Amino acid sequence: SIEQAVERGIVIFDETVFERLRDVDVVVFDKTGTLTTGQMDVLEADAPSDLLAIVAALEQRASHPAADAIVNTFAQRNQEGDRSRADGGVADGSDHKYAADITEFTSHATGVEGVVEDTRVLVGNLDLFAELGWSVSERIETRAAEARTAGHLPVVVGRDGHAEGVIVVGDEPRVGWDDTLTHLNDRDIEIVVLTGDDEAATDFLDSHPAVDHVFAGVPPAGKTATIRRLQSRGQVTMVGDGTNDAPALATADLGISLGGGTALASDAADISLVDDDLAAVGTTFDLADAARRRVKQNNGLALLYNGITIPLAVTGLLNPVFAMGAVVATGGLLAANSFRDLLTE
Template identity: 25%
Template sequence: MKESNVQTELNVSGMHCANCAISIHKYLENNGAKDIYVDFASDEVKFSEIPLEQIPVLVKGIESLGYKVIEGKDKKPSFWKSIEFKFLCCLIFTIPLWSHMFTDLPILHDPYIQLALCVPVYIIGFSYFGISAFRSIWNKMPNMDVLIFVGSTAAFSYSLIGTYYNLGHDYQFYETCATIITLVFLGNVLEKRAVTKTTSAIKELVKYQDIPAIKIEDDQEVEILAREIKSGDILKVNSGNQIPADGDILEGQAWVDESMLTGESVPIEKLKYDAVIGGTLLTEGNIRIMATKVGSKSVLYQIIQLIKDAQSKKPPIQKFGDKVAAYFVPIVVTISFFTFFITYFIAQLPLQQSLMNAIATLVVSCPCAMGLATPTAVMVGLGRAAKKGILIKGGSTIEEMSDLKQMVFDKTGTLTTGDFNIKAIQTFGIEQSQVESIIAQLESYSSHPIAKSIRKQLKEIKSYRIIFKEVNEIKGKGIFATDTNGNNYSICNAKLGEKDYSNRYDLALTINGVVIAGIVLEDQIKPYAKELIQYLKDKGIRPILLSGDRQSKCERTAQKLGIADVYWDKSPEEKLEILFKLKKNGPTAMVGDGINDAPALAAADVGISLGDSTHIAIQSAKVVLLSNDLKSIEKLLKIGHHTLLTIKQNLFWAFAYNIVAIPLAAVGFLGPMLAALSMAFSDLIVIGNSIRLRFKKIK
């Protein structure tokens, strides 16, 4: 059986710009790979849907493009093979070569000295840009190196011919060749370092996976690393230390700062049997925990993978930029050819001037800026959101959020606290204490917010304990159980029994189909709920309440919050049907708890899961809010808006730069050296604007 759905990870060296990443991405895409993620800054390449036996073929294909697949994630090329070293070598020879323009030293004006200084730079440039250019053309995917190599080779060849035939100073452009190569190397170095800053959010999270831990083994304390922890290990965590793994508290109590996950800076009290998350900080107290989830099963690992996967999902706006970049190199080469033809044969400019204009046209163009415009902004936007406890699944989600027309809310646990107070229990022919004990015992089988709230208020009494042989929870309906004597119990929505009690009660407790108690619950509006609804209205987004609760409660909640559109008494299936109808009116977001609302979350244009980062929430929703704070939704929309704005600014600059710079170079207003400098820094402007999003004050 072919394992084609397994994700493959490769470490690929030799990528030095966004255009390199695009070339590899296009190659993998043409060969049937899916979920492709290529990051030239970290040398990471990921893809899926390729059978294991075909991986070696793809590896050879990537290497045929001019890159090197390195075995082992931690193996990195040495400094002597790095782009930084190549830049320094070129700089040493280029400075004296370039300085002849500002000095009268005869030795620097000697053409053979200039040739000697230029040759090492050209050889380094050929080994780096030239080989890559030839391979990209051979594979029918010309990259930016074609432009650099053709431009520098034209200047070198023209100068070499002038030196051989002793044609004089007008034929000496060695400094042009060397400066082009050196400045492009400089641009690549700065670009790679700048792009690395956009991925800092992930790197900060990864650091949490490699923290020290104290393992209790045979009553002895042993220091190990977090990566060595196994499920079931007993760990000691002291005040001021980071919790090394996901686990449950066995002894002690503590206050834990979970801000690195939720963005909430206020520490949370943790007691015996409470769950803790690896990477969070124990600010006060001492505890012993049993590790439950380690390695790829940990919450932190899943979050890191979620962010990485999100970065690989391109928004539609990026696909447009990628298409343009793919055809960019052939177009620029054509423009350069016509520039030379027109200026020399039609305008009858001198040969050297025509050649310099053509070279400048090649060198000034910058497809990398278009390639970097979207992914750098998405990386920073996703990272900023993650720091606030907001996990966004991909750049496409960011774009979808900008077009939202409606936002649908579940009520219980979303707009309301989910911490229900039992307002009243009406019993029918049975003791109050016995009813409370049965209710507490049945609700212990559910993780629903209502069940959790009820269990806090009611206690199970041993004398009334019932031994159940079968218990089933049907989402949206209730809990159904059978005891060892064959009696049937249920605690469910009050309207589901033989007689509808929903006009008086929220829940009904039955034994063998007979209602023995009715329960009235009351819920509290969440902090900031009213402000969020008003914010949505101000932004032209229609808020809608869609709940399984009864009419009176839904209308009361909607009235308090100012929501005009209300749906009540809806099952998960009915919620799904309503959501499909609403989507016909425009892009729609759904906000729910990620459990009962999972189908609706998955079907919405943007599903937003509020609350704990449960597995089903991560699978169903496009956005996971690790905190239960409704203000996170406002932050989400603002970060999404500013990220999309940054993408548009970047693309505008990338297109505007090329539209203006290429004609200027073609008519001779930009020389090759100035063209190389402006090309190198056009990338940095795009990256700098993306990094600005990281620190930008969002009101």
């Protein structure tokens, strides 16, 4: 079964995975980068151009698809600069590096803050600005609310204590996300979605009949806490892709990481999907069930053989030569049955 999983782009790191998959009660999906492509694009930007360049310089140190979109759109290209991230990764941007004098950097649950070229810059959601006491105009609050209503992510940007604009970013659901959730729900598995986005950005998930619960506005640390709470209901599997999913993947009873995710996510998971194909999540569960059925079939064949040949051999009604032939034939039949494709039944 492990070999057949690998042939389908499913890498199993623990031989007990199939046994544990059959006991799963809840599957938790991260939203951004897992149920959606994670390839965010800047849809609109309403902020001073010089601030956008400074924001892009700061976002090089962040680890989130929205940060990548901002960097790729607004960062000034240069031959020198530090593109290192707080998580040890490197910001997207091909072979370009972006120069900036960043003297302070702080990563918050819902944004980043720092000093860039002697200017204190804050990038994040409205709650972060309110938490840190930065002023936000009614115009910016209205624009952010409109973006959330449209299902997009508004990123508020400001400097020196005042919000000055909004960058609207968004991504698209992955191909097959609908079928995957429906398939798991048909197995009587509870489906939960976690996201750091606002509730408005999760409407398409919240209204889906296969989704039992959507937890919005969950910071990275909150994902782990949510997994622990859900474990009181039964066995929990977490599906994620990003660095901030790694603790939750490790905490869950089973972790599944997408192939396009970060190395930390893969290291924390029990299963890695080589391709970013959500359908492989359902296939993994199908393989686990099929492997159990195949074991039962083989056990049944073995019992049938023993039930027939042993009494006949004991009573002397079965020639020893025929008994040996039956052993060989039964062994071959069991081997052939074991190597058949699990999902062709």
